[in-house]
Amino acid sequence: MIPKSKIYGLVGLPIKHSLSPRMHNAAFRFLKINARYKLFPLKEAQLEKFLQELKKHNIRGFNVTYPYKEKFLKFVNRKSSGVREIGSLNTVVAGKDGKLKGFNTDYLGFMAHLKELKVRPKNAALIGAGGAAKAVGVALARMKISRLSIYDIDRFKSLDLYKKLSAAFPEIEFSVAGCIGDLGLPEKDLLVNASPVGMRREDPCLFSPQSLHPGLFVYDLIYSPSQTKLLSLANDRGLKFSNGLGMLLYQGVFAFQHFSGRKAPVEVMRKTLLKSCL
Numbered sequence: 001m002i003p004k005s006k007i008y009g010l011v012g013l014p015i016k017h018s019l020s021p022r023m024h025n026a027a028f029r030f031l032k033i034n035a036r037y038k039l040f041p042l043k044e045a046q047l048e049k050f051l052q053e054l055k056k057h058n059i060r061g062f063n064v065t066y067p068y069k070e071k072f073l074k075f076v077n078r079k080s081s082g083v084r085e086i087g088s089l090n091t092v093v094a095g096k097d098g099k100l101k102g103f104n105t106d107y108l109g110f111m112a113h114l115k116e117l118k119v120r121p122k123n124a125a126l127i128g129a130g131g132a133a134k135a136v137g138v139a140l141a142r143m144k145i146s147r148l149s150i151y152d153i154d155r156f157k158s159l160d161l162y163k164k165l166s167a168a169f170p171e172i173e174f175s176v177a178g179c180i181g182d183l184g185l186p187e188k189d190l191l192v193n194a195s196p197v198g199m200r201r202e203d204p205c206l207f208s209p210q211s212l213h214p215g216l217f218v219y220d221l222i223y224s225p226s227q228t229k230l231l232s233l234a235n236d237r238g239l240k241f242s243n244g245l246g247m248l249l250y251q252g253v254f255a256f257q258h259f260s261g262r263k264a265p266v267e268v269m270r271k272t273l274l275k276s277c278l
Contacts, residue, residue: 006035007058008259011050011072012065015041017199017224019245019276020063023252026272030265035060044071051075054094061093061259063252066196069106069131076102086138087164088131091255103258106135109251111143117242119217121190123147125183127206128195129157132221136194137161141169149184151177152195185211193220198228205229212237223248226277249273 010020016039024037040062042050047068053059064072069088073079076092082104083089089102114121124145126133129152140148148165152158158176166174177183185191191212197203199222207230212218218234221244227235234241249270256264 004058006033006060007038008035008061008063009038009040009059010063010065011040011042011047012068013041013043015039015065018065019223019248019273020252022276023249023269023272024256024259027256027265027269028260030268031260031262033260033262035260044068047071047075051100055098059094061091063255064090064092066130066132072102076100078102080104082107082138085168086134088134090131090135090251091258093258103255104135105251105254105258106132106247107139107142108254109247109249110136110139112250112253113242113246114139114143114219116246117217119190119219121145121217123188124190124192125149125151125177125185125188127151127180127191127193127197129154129161130194133194134161134164136192136221137165138168140190140192141165141172145172147173147175149175149177149182149188151180151183180206181211185216186213188216190217190219193218193222193228193230196222198222198230199224203229205233207233209233209237212239214239217241220244221247223277245273245277 010018021037028035077099078101080103083102086104089104090106091103093101122145124140150158162174162176218241220228220231222228223243223245226243231241253264253266
């Protein structure tokens with residue numbers, strides 16, 4: 001009798017653009033693991049039913065993306081130290097006892113990619129204050145930046161992130177910007193967009209050409225499209241920049257290891273992502 005494939009996947013909305021299935025399935029094939037990774041585009045009202053049917057569908061784990069990285073906290077039975085510190089998760093593993101454990105591999109993925117890019121920021125600006133932005137904020141703090149300015153269209157979310165980071169990392173100077181113009185970009189060496197602005201063709205560019213100065217590294221967590229309006233502007237200004245494909249790779253590497261208990265084939269996963277973007 002052929003063993004039933006273990007199922008993993010991605011929960012979020014919208015997610016049809018996601019490259020995660022190609023990356024994880026390439027890794028499963030390479031290591032000859034009997035498993036498949038699928039997309040689960042779910043509305044919020046469908047989440048509880050999805051969780052109730054994990055065993056029925058042999059779903060052993062899944063990643064979580066926008067807009068559920070914080071909403072899933074109430075569903076997991078155990079949280080890793082990273083999840084407790086950040087206040088959001090992106091990876092859930094279902095134990096044999098049916099208990100769910102949440103992990104955050106986003107901050108690890110962001111740190112790993114910045115290290116690969118040889119970006120060592122000291123004074124950064126962060127757009128967004130949701131689940132992904134929280135992971136970025138903690139990652140930057142762990143990289144021992146000196147200052148971080150935060151802007152979100154929802155000021156309450158900005159203030160909440162500011163309070164959490166300030167309490168956890170008192171040695172770092174955090175601030176909340178009332179508007180984009182208050183981020184103090186002339187003094188910054190890193191600008192990170194951790195908001196969904198830029199995913200849609202009709203989304204505006206949040207910055208003027210004059211606001212992006214030489215010496216500023218621009219990082220957009222969005223990887224589809226591969227070059228957002230913000231990154232196109234950075235390119236036009238002759239700045240160094242990156243989309244979030246590297247972060248996707250490395251968060252996936254850490255998530256894969258939680259799913260499978262095996263060392264992830266990093267280069268197989270990287271080549272699959274790069275090929276998918278051609």
